Amino acid sequence: MKASGSRQSPPRRGARSRRAGIDSRTRAWLRHHRAVGLDSARRLLRRPLSSLLTMLAIGIALVLPAGLWLALSGADDIGRRLQDSATLTVYLSPAVSESRSMTIADTLRRHPDVASARLITAAEGAAEFQQALGLEDALAELDDNPLPASVVISPVDTSPAAVRDLGDQLERVDGVDEVRVDLAWLERLRQLAAFGRRLTLALGGLFGLGALLVVGNTIRLAVESRRREIEVVTLIGATHAFVRRPFLYSGAWYGLGGGVVAWLLLALGGRWLAAPLHDLAQSYGAHFGMPALGWQGSAMLLASSTLVGWLGGWIAVHRHLADARPR
Amino acid sequence: MIAFEHVGKRYGGRYEALADINFRIARGEMLFLTGHSGAGKSSLLRLIMRLERPSRGRLLVAGHDIDRLHASQIPYYRRQIGVVFQDHQLLFDRDVFANVALPLAIQGVEPHESARRVRAALDKVGLLHRERALPIELSTGEQQRVGIARAVVNKPPLLLADEPTGNLDPQLSADIMRLFEEFNRIGTTVLVASHDLALIARLRHRVLRLREGRLVSDEQIGDGEGA
Numbered sequence: 020m021k022a023s024g025s026r027q028s029p030p031r032r033g034a035r036s037r038r039a040g041i042d043s044r045t046r047a048w049l050r051h052h053r054a055v056g057l058d059s060a061r062r063l064l065r066r067p068l069s070s071l072l073t074m075l076a077i078g079i080a081l082v083l084p085a086g087l088w089l090a091l092s093g094a095d096d097i098g099r100r101l102q103d104s105a106t107l108t109v110y111l112s113p114a115v116s117e118s119r120s121m122t123i124a125d126t127l128r129r130h131p132d133v134a135s136a137r138l139i140t141a142a143e144g145a146a147e148f149q150q151a152l153g154l155e156d157a158l159a160e161l162d163d164n165p166l167p168a169s170v171v172i173s174p175v176d177t178s179p180a181a182v183r184d185l186g187d188q189l190e191r192v193d194g195v196d197e198v199r200v201d202l203a204w205l206e207r208l209r210q211l212a213a214f215g216r217r218l219t220l221a222l223g224g225l226f227g228l229g230a231l232l233v234v235g236n237t238i239r240l241a242v243e244s245r246r247r248e249i250e251v252v253t254l255i256g257a258t259h260a261f262v263r264r265p266f267l268y269s270g271a272w273y274g275l276g277g278g279v280v281a282w283l284l285l286a287l288g289g290r291w292l293a294a295p296l297h298d299l300a301q302s303y304g305a306h307f308g309m310p311a312l313g314w315q316g317s318a319m320l321l322a323s324s325t326l327v328g329w330l331g332g333w334i335a336v337h338r339h340l341a342d343a344r345p346r
Numbered sequence: 347m348i349a350f351e352h353v354g355k356r357y358g359g360r361y362e363a364l365a366d367i368n369f370r371i372a373r374g375e376m377l378f379l380t381g382h383s384g385a386g387k388s389s390l391l392r393l394i395m396r397l398e399r400p401s402r403g404r405l406l407v408a409g410h411d412i413d414r415l416h417a418s419q420i421p422y423y424r425r426q427i428g429v430v431f432q433d434h435q436l437l438f439d440r441d442v443f444a445n446v447a448l449p450l451a452i453q454g455v456e457p458h459e460s461a462r463r464v465r466a467a468l469d470k471v472g473l474l475h476r477e478r479a480l481p482i483e484l485s486t487g488e489q490q491r492v493g494i495a496r497a498v499v500n501k502p503p504l505l506l507a508d509e510p511t512g513n514l515d516p517q518l519s520a521d522i523m524r525l526f527e528e529f530n531r532i533g534t535t536v537l538v539a540s541h542d543l544a545l546i547a548r549l550r551h552r553v554l555r556l557r558e559g560r561l562v563s564d565e566q567i568g569d570g571e572g573a
Binding site for chain 2 (some may be wrong): 043044046047048104125130169250251252253254255256258259261289
């Protein structure tokens, strides 16, 4: 606590002395918080290199879980978009004629759960197949087109259960041979995401603990270096809260600094990875960008890193104070 | 003000620092505590400051058994006691003004009011002109006076001093004692631990003498000579 700065403050006039009790105590409390908060920040700035190293250690510990969380929310986003584009392929019996296949396609189109239906005639199918696989010669040698006509359906409700249900219904339509619903990999993506979420949680816990230990150890050294001051203020009637306060603020500053480091690393890393990710997405014909933290995510990152720092400070001072009890 | 009732203090279960101490100090009294080093003077003061707890007996301060104080009440109890240490316990990373203002900062006194009281205390010990100095720039005697200013800045009803003149020459020691007498004159109860017998003899106050942890005498010096 530095009281020296306050003495230059101009004398205040008026109602100061008339107000008393809780009000003045609250103001004294706030004044002390402000003074201690600033003093702790100044102490950190006085040793910029070691403060920065501590913040880097915290930031690096936090960047992995935060990055995983980001990747996960990105994967969720992609999964949702892929699910939105979920389709069913209805294969008609090979015996169905082209005109009949159009009628069937119309029937399917009128189904209340079907958003849209696109008919691919046997001939179109063969052409697409040839183009895609470069099997022109092989197919040309066949007398008959072996491919059936098909209808590609976009469902109204894209949830896996509804899609599966719709598939069962469409399978019963006359002239339909088979309905393909490719949900397995969507399901797999979902399971992967669930696994990733747990992994993120576990890593977040572990690395958060790591950050806590970093702050705790740094604050422990700070407590050690201010041992005399703590002794003296305790002798003249400082409460534990008073003794603890500067270290809690130091811890919180370290945590906040670590959060900023983590934020910067994430932003830089995101920028660095954006180009290859874009290329990768394009090669799949998909379109997804690098997930970003956004305002809410950034606020949460900084808040939790500050909390971790505060907690680390608390643990370090608490241990010291517990050792110093009168016997 | 203070009552020791059969107070004993053992360390580590064997070494007996204080044994069966009985005495009372009235409000507004000034007295000395003497004895060789190791006689238990510091232990006795530490008990009053509630830095240690008696192993036996009761210690009442202002009518309260301070052994029963809850840990959260101890800081508020200590604010009622001004303490002057032999090694003055100043903080060397801040100037004289900030050192003296420390007890007021702890109590959340408003800066304006705090500055007024700090200057009053520094004026009392004759160091008003050195408020911006760092403790390291002061002489030993000046440092001790800063320590005294800090002990009295919040006007505690009880002032304890542990060998306050230990490192000072006779002239400075006499000055310091005169300061204590001044505080006593305005109603502060003052208890000074010192082994400077020559100085104590000149000052005509009540003297408690400790030897090997026991109170061996309790007498008023200079009675009848007229103060």
